[in-house]
Amino acid sequence: MRPIKLIVKTNSEKYPIMIGRNLISNLSQIFRGNSINFKKCLLVLDKNIPNKYVKQITQSLRRYEVYKFIYNANEKNKNQKNVNKILDLLLKKNFSRDDCLISIGGGITGDVAGFAASLFKRGLKFVNIPTTLLSQVDSSIGGKTGINTSQGKNLIGSFYQPKIVISDVNFLNSLPFREIVCGYAEIVKHALIANKKFYSFLNKNINEILKLKSPSIEKSIYESCKVKKSVVEKDEKEKNLRKILNFGHTFAHAYEASLNFSKKLNHGEAVILGMKSAFEFSHMKKFITYKEFNSAIKHLNNSCFPTSIKNYFTIKKINKILSFMKRDKKNNSKNIKLMLIKKIGGPIIEKEFSDVAIKLFLKKSLID
Numbered sequence: 001m002r003p004i005k006l007i008v009k010t011n012s013e014k015y016p017i018m019i020g021r022n023l024i025s026n027l028s029q030i031f032r033g034n035s036i037n038f039k040k041c042l043l044v045l046d047k048n049i050p051n052k053y054v055k056q057i058t059q060s061l062r063r064y065e066v067y068k069f070i071y072n073a074n075e076k077n078k079n080q081k082n083v084n085k086i087l088d089l090l091l092k093k094n095f096s097r098d099d100c101l102i103s104i105g106g107g108i109t110g111d112v113a114g115f116a117a118s119l120f121k122r123g124l125k126f127v128n129i130p131t132t133l134l135s136q137v138d139s140s141i142g143g144k145t146g147i148n149t150s151q152g153k154n155l156i157g158s159f160y161q162p163k164i165v166i167s168d169v170n171f172l173n174s175l176p177f178r179e180i181v182c183g184y185a186e187i188v189k190h191a192l193i194a195n196k197k198f199y200s201f202l203n204k205n206i207n208e209i210l211k212l213k214s215p216s217i218e219k220s221i222y223e224s225c226k227v228k229k230s231v232v233e234k235d236e237k238e239k240n241l242r243k244i245l246n247f248g249h250t251f252a253h254a255y256e257a258s259l260n261f262s263k264k265l266n267h268g269e270a271v272i273l274g275m276k277s278a279f280e281f282s283h284m285k286k287f288i289t290y291k292e293f294n295s296a297i298k299h300l301n302n303s304c305f306p307t308s309i310k311n312y313f314t315i316k317k318i319n320k321i322l323s324f325m326k327r328d329k330k331n332n333s334k335n336i337k338l339m340l341i342k343k344i345g346g347p348i349i350e351k352e353f354s355d356v357a358i359k360l361f362l363k364k365s366l367i368d
Contacts, residue, residue: 004222008141008229010236013161017141017229019221023168024053024129027060031127036163038100038125040065042090044113046073046105049131050174057104057129067093073108075261078148080156086116090124100125100163106132106179107139107267111157114145118160128162131171133183134268137190137224140165142232142242148261152327153253159237167221172212180210181304182268187220189275190227192296193247196345198223203299210304243330244348247339248275254324255309258317269306276300277309281361282340285351292343310366318362322355 003020016034023030031037041061045054047070058066069086071077090101101124103113110128117126130140146157172180187209191199201219202209208216228245235242252267252274259265265273276297283293301307313321322336330337335352342349 004218006222006225006229008161009233010143010161012159012236013143013163015162015164017165017167017225019136019167019169019218019225021169023166024056024170025060027057027166028063030164030166034164036100036125036127038064038098040067040093040095040099041127042067042069042086042093042095042099042101044069044071044086044101044103044105044109044116046071046109046131048073049104049171053131053171053174054104071105071109071112073105073112075108075148075153075256075267078108078112080147082112083116083119083147086113087120090116090120095120095124097121097124100127102127102129104129104131105135106130107135110135110140111145111154112147114143114160114162115147115157118145118158123160126160126162128165130165130167132175133172133180133221134186135183136167136169136172137183137221138186138228140167141225141228143236144238152257152324153261155327155329167225169212169218169221172217177210177304178266178269180212181272182266184210185268185271185275185305187224188299189245189247189271190224192275192341192344193244193346193348194227194230195223196343198227199299199344203295206299206302243350244339244346246330247341247348248272248278250274250325250328250330250336250338251277253328254321255312257324258320259312265306265312272300272305273309273312277361277365278338278340280365281338281358282342284361285340287340287342287349289343296344308365309362313366315363315366318359318366321362322359325358326355 006017101117103110128140130136143159143161146154205216252270256270282288
């Protein structure tokens with residue numbers, strides 16, 4: 001397949017998303033073709049990127065002055081300490097604002113590298129080369145950057161758009177299956193909140209997609225990016241519409257944080273559980289019909305996905321989950337805001353609920 005190109009237009013930046021295979025072998029050509037000019041670049045590399053891909057990248061960038069920062073990407077290392085290490089290296093090598101920072105890794109690497117790029121001399125050129133399915137369909141698009149603190153996930157950060165996003169599908173072949181599931185969670189989320197036709201495609205082709213078969217995987221990435229692009233263009237800084245992208249995430253982030261971001265539950269798995277909780281809460285409040293609810297839950301109950309929060313939590317953990325839900329960025333009162341759903345494909349609605357109501361819901365979920 002020939003590379004697919006989407007253009008994202010926000011108030012702060014206009015940039016392309018390129019989707020295809022063997023793109024990293026032609027980075028210099030891609031940069032020149034998109035008028036991205038620089039002399040020096042710092043590669044922020046996830047340490048798990050296979051060496052053959054690193055060699056392809058460095059070979060394709062041989063005309064530039066290239067430096068590398070190897071990053072051990074995980075939620076615990078998504079912190080200010082590692083941002084400072086990147087900033088120190090940029091200063092030591094005398095980078096200017098006309099030079100470039102290139103993130104090569106998943107969403108965590110992109111968040112940390114993008115945040116560092118936004119801070120250095122108030123912003124230098126940033127290129128995102130997402131290497132996981134999750135980052136290719138979600139975190140690489142829209143300009144959100146950030147780090148975690150002991151108080152919660154992504155509470156420190158900025159909005160900083162890249163100059164280009166380059167999604168080389170070949171990277172996905174190096175991922176463990178669990179990471180493919182992680183990315184699929186965001187793909188199906190985009191379909192559920194905004195495109196019922198796309199959801200029908202996923203229902204028919206889920207096994208092909210999870211096996212990374214062409215052309216199903218390319219179509220899934222493309223359609224998912226189209227949903228994210230459409231939302232980001234209308235609401236770059238999450239004032240209104242962009243909040244719909246948080247469907248399931250208020251629960252999901254709390255589930256992750258309550259487990260101290262352990263490997264027991266990765267982000268995508270938490271999102272699947274979070275969406276199931278959001279659907280169950282929506283159905284309990286009679287926002288969605290049983291037919292629509294049942295279809296979504298049946299899809300999310302695929303044998304490859306985590307099945308229930310009961311496998312991760314006991315009733316004793318409810319207060320801890322609630323404490324993290326209260327710290328969610330959407331909240332501006334004592335209540336907890338949830339993004340709920342009326343039907344597959346939208347609309348998504350934002351509602352406030354007391355911690356007592358959500359506590360009763362979680363208790364029921366853990367008992368039934």
